Amino acid sequence: MSDIAIRVDGMGKQYKIGLTQERYRTLRDSLMQTFQAPVEMVRNSRRERNSRKELRAANEYIWALQDVSFDVRKGEVLGVIGRNGAGKSTLLKILSRVTEPSTGFAEIHGRVGSLLEVGTGFHPELTGRENVYLNGAILGMTRSEIGKKFDEIVTFSEVEKFIDTPVKRYSSGMYLRLAFAVAAHLEPDILVVDEVLAVGDAEFQRKCLGKMSSVANEGRTVLFVSHNMSAILRLTQESIVLDKGHMIKRAETPAAVDYYLSSGYAQIGERIWEADEIPPDSAPFRPIAVRLRDAQHRVVDSVRSVDPIDIEIEYQLDAPVTGLRVGMYLMTTHGEYILTSFDTDDPQQFEHYRVRPVGRYISRCTIPADFLNEGRYVLGLNASSYRIRRYFQDEQAMTFSVDASGAPGMQWPEQRLGPVRPRLAWQIEENTGESLR
């Protein structure tokens, strides 16, 4: 018996564009091609046309994953990080045998449990109890296994009182708790987890995270995908970084997270979302751009600590949204959160925008002068309605750097600890004999 749990060798997965995600594009493209083809035929010589055809054939396929190789030892908790569309989910889908690779080979030692989504197969008409059994069976548990753990599952989910109520009457929070509870009590040798923590409220997320770390501590092999860098840092020792389907790094998690957050997308103070970067389930919220502006209203990538910074979030609402809050996270490149702030934090503002109508918006705020320390920071974006839905989230929307020139304490050219560097009004009083008395 070897101590390898997962061995992946030269794994690749090719998708035909238009077949998988964007059906509408195929139709439009084929219409376009129909109209353009005769024109092109006249215009181009045969040779040119052939090369063009080849180019198009190559473009119709995309590699969601290409030549990925790694090993996971037994009991290891491996993090998988990367931007949207980097191939993380494809990798997990292949390893959990939902879809098969186009190239390469993988060897998995042990029973795999995959948690690509919670509540798979939940039926709204069935009661909580019935759904626990059904969902358990779908995840590969036997009836007796579920029976043994049933009480534990129900206690964990905190829905005891409603366990015999159809889940269509559940609040979304209850639904998620129950769904996660079933999944969390799955006991495979290898657990493959995708972003399940990205749902639910903060308290629920804490609970899930706690459960995940206890799973990790039990010596189970875990493959963990998340956008939540602090979760990755907490749960994993080592991580791999995927970018555009390639594995670009494998390192100790802090190093990998640092590499991921600070490299790659040197956006010049602005992040613009292309149509294919926006997940379809974010509708009606459509992010357009996030920008950083300095005191002179210029879009900048690097700002001075002593100047105020304007952050602009531009977005489109395709339908009115109730209780919407659009906001940002500010994080260090080590994955520590500095702050979270929403545009409707002010109760009066929230009252005023109770229902935000259709339209194009800019939510803007100012980070005051003398606030951030020097270094590189990550700006995340979140649009949600509290306890109702998260429309969109990108924890690494863009990065920017802060220059400390002129900040307090610059007379000492040393690195200051901590992400903030406020100008505090120190008072120095001389101790006279009087106060000693």
Next chain:
Amino acid sequence: MAQSSLVQNEKEEIIYIRPPQGWLGLNLKDLWLYRELIYFLIWRDVKVRYKQTALGASWAIIQPLMTMVVFTVLFGRVAKVPTDGIPYPIFSYTALLPWGLFTKALTDAGKSLIHNRSMITKVYFPRLVIPISSVVSGIVDFALAFTILIGMLIYYNSDLGGNYDITPNYAVITLPLFLLLAMVTSLGVGLWLSALNVIYRDVNYILPFITQIWLFITPVAYPASMIPEKWQLVYALNPMTGVVEGFRWALLGMEPAPGPMVAVSTVISIIILITGLFYFRRMERTFADLV
């Protein structure tokens, strides 16, 4: 699915994942491991089927009953279709039972993969589980509708119904076999349709049309004996012919036994099932990407 195999090795399973090539084995072992999932999916289908309907499970009875009434008026009274001395209502109802099972299985299985999209794209399990459970869950409706047939048998044998004397004879013991044949046929056609439906959604539109045409070429409203002798075996190439005639023979004691017809239908039915299984397995690998 990925070409994968489970190997018992010092209590440890090793799963190999490779790009699949060509035709796959049926992997019946995996199917056996997931038998409880089949059970749960059947149970879910049955539980949910008539939720929030005013008439509930009586729909399972109303459907064949109403069809029987219409057939009795049109074919029994107006067209005067010969039924070998058997009252037309019971003659057609006996055929409508397996026919209902078949059409329901076709419709449900055909759409089953699309309906269970969320499961297919998120969790591994043998995909065969889905059409199998949707075909088998039709048994419950069949059983409910069957009770009416028993009632009709009692009625037509009593003074009230005219003392027809259509007591089932020894042949009734073969009924489970014909039920099995009906299931095999349903599953075979259902597998083809469900796999095709993932790739070509046209199947959704063709389905009602298929069942309609198929009804006309199956001896539901009329006896198979109306077909000229020399065409009988060709007629039996429709596997539902054997099923329906078998049901009548087993339940109503109609003579002679439809031996050759049933034989032909059984062979065809098994061919459809086996090709359906292999076709399904071949297409299965693309389900998660296409569904």
